[in-house]
Amino acid sequence: MTLTAKDLYQKSVDMLAHLKTYSTTCESRDVFIEQLNQFIDERDQIIHHLPASEASSNNQWAAYLVDTDRDIRRYMNDVMADIQSDRQVLKQKKHKNKSYAHPFGISKDGMFLDQRK
Template identity: 30%
Template sequence: MSLVKQLYEVANQFYQYLLIQPQKEQRNAYIEQINQFLDRREELISKLPKVLDDEEKILGGKIIQLNHSIDELLKKRYDEIEADLKQIRQQKMVQKKYAQTVVSVSFDGMFFDKRK
């Protein structure tokens, strides 16, 4: 199999993988798999010959289209992760503020009313 066909297969598998919505619990494994796809794709791109025949050029056009779709999906997944991280930061800040208000209760203004 030529390098261009291998690259097309990897790009297609990568695209199909990105269509899967990851669960929050499995996000680390999902990101690891994305990194493996990116490394494999980079390795194949670096080995591509400078001159391609007509069939490989057509396949190269399909690869470019797939790469645009992959870029969009990667951006979407990045935005989802960024939104989750922002939400976690906000939750931590709210919890910290709440904990500070509970701890900083002042007893200086208290008095006891004597009743007979």
């Protein structure tokens, strides 16, 4: 079976539909990302198995693919920004918790001093 630009377009549309289901309150983000990685791998396989004549020809699917790819990139950037934001919040929480690990430091002669790290 030879793969065509239409197959790539269909897989891209499926991936875009999956990306549109993402929400910032996504409970199962790991499952979402796992499925997204699967779509990326499948698209990669199609791209690498496209015949050279199919990839370079100026057919009707080329314009559709460019538009769909632009939308995929936009949604992927939104997902990535959301994940980076959550990582930044987690990093700040860790730092804040660490800075108050021993709020009174080590006592010397029964005297406590409030020190932050």
